[in-house]
Amino acid sequence: MLRPIVVGLDGSRESLAAADWAAREALLRGLPLRLIHAWEGLPSDAADLPELEAPRYWARRILRGAMDRLDERYPQLALSGDQIARPAADALVDAGAESELLVLGSRAFSGFGGFMAGSVASATVAHVVRPVVLVRADQSPEDEHLPDPAGLSPARTPERAVVVGVDLARCEELLAFAFDSAALYAAPLRVVYAWQLPYMPGAAEAKAREAVRKIAERRLASVLAPWREKYPTVALQPLAEEGRPAQRVLDATSDACLLVVGRRIRPGRLGAHTGPITHAVLHHARCPVAVVPHE
Structure with missing residues (x-):
């Protein structure tokens, strides 16, 4: 059923x-x-x-x-x-x-x-x-499509991107939902992974930043590799960016039709259980937001 x-x-x-x-x-x-x-x-x-x-x-x-x-x-x-x-x-x-x-x-x-x-x-x-x-x-339905400079009906222009913010340690449920949605809409999928540099002396900062950036990009590429094979028609846009996770995710949604974020399932029914990043995103995102529970 x-x-x-x-x-x-x-x-x-x-x-x-x-x-x-x-x-x-x-x-x-x-x-x-x-x-x-x-x-x-x-x-x-x-x-x-x-x-x-x-x-x-x-x-x-x-x-x-x-x-x-x-x-x-x-x-x-x-x-x-x-x-x-x-x-x-x-x-x-x-x-x-x-x-x-x-x-x-x-x-x-x-x-x-x-x-x-x-x-x-x-x-x-x-x-x-x-x-x-x-x-x-x-x-509105028009918000789901990119504007057309020639003035065509928005329904005839490409779909806006689906954006998903991921924590690489636990993201299978989020990626499944996001890839399914992007495939359903025939939309590109923007996967955002935010990283932050630990404090260090200024002289070492630039070199460390480049090293951490490359590690983040490799980790994200590794996580996405099997999903690329499973969804070969989805145009994938991986973004491993330095900064606060909520802000980097919000920055990526300027032309999005859907934002996908996670919520860790916790026992008990008292209090809020959305997590700080999802909570912040829910207060400021302009597009529809899908909250996907995960273990």
């Missing part, structure tokens, strides 16, 4: 943009799309109190409105929707565990042009065991 792509809806512009992105992704992957609206205050239909009619009406309207919108835009899509009377983060974590991909909206980060996850999205990303993609409210 095919795993669906799941979208969490709350009626916001961000969640509607996430639903649109997920619909296009579902069509590309040949998967069904499931919409979820979860709220712990959602009353049971058995509760017949007049004061519960308003929240029940708005809950139905959020889900029905999104389904009608997607039915009109993507008539060939296999679409379903569910209302769940549970805390949103708990419902999304459980639904995400049974999905191929979980897609959520992210609030704009005022004044910086990036985005940040709200409390529900943050809690979900920190605990779900499947990949999660966060999408900004202003994301």
Whole structure:
């Protein structure tokens, strides 16, 4: 049985943009799309109190409105929707565990042009065991393609790059997701590995920097070699760059359609478990961000 792509809806512009992105992704992957609206205050239909009619009406309207919108835009899509009377983060974590991909909206980060996850999205990303993609409210299909100087429709121009930030010690799950996505989109794949020079006297710094750079480039090439063979059609752009990892990854996303980062799976459900680099990237990336959990 095919795993669906799941979208969490709350009626916001961000969640509607996430639903649109997920619909296009579902069509590309040949998967069904499931919409979820979860709220712990959602009353049971058995509760017949007049004061519960308003929240029940708005809950139905959020889900029905999104389904009608997607039915009109993507008539060939296999679409379903569910209302769940549970805390949103708990419902999304459980639904995400049974999905191929979980897609959520992210609030704009005022004044910086990036985005940040709200409390529900943050809690979900920190605990779900499947990949999660966060999408900004202003994301559109045109943003997935490079602009054309001749003024052609963006849909007819090449796809923007997929970018993945890697720690070479544990990156198999990230690279699998990133290569699959790049192959699916027919997009180039930019693999970013950031390294930093330890402190040393100035006289030795330049020589040491060149040596460390070459080692980093060789290590990255070695890790990517089997993936080049497995995905010969993906145009690979390896970048072994000096600097802080979060900043180097963000710098590489100026023309990206998707950024892929990792989250190490840790036991327990209390607190955030995204890691400092992923946390920083989620606050400032302009493109959709896929967070891939790994051991």
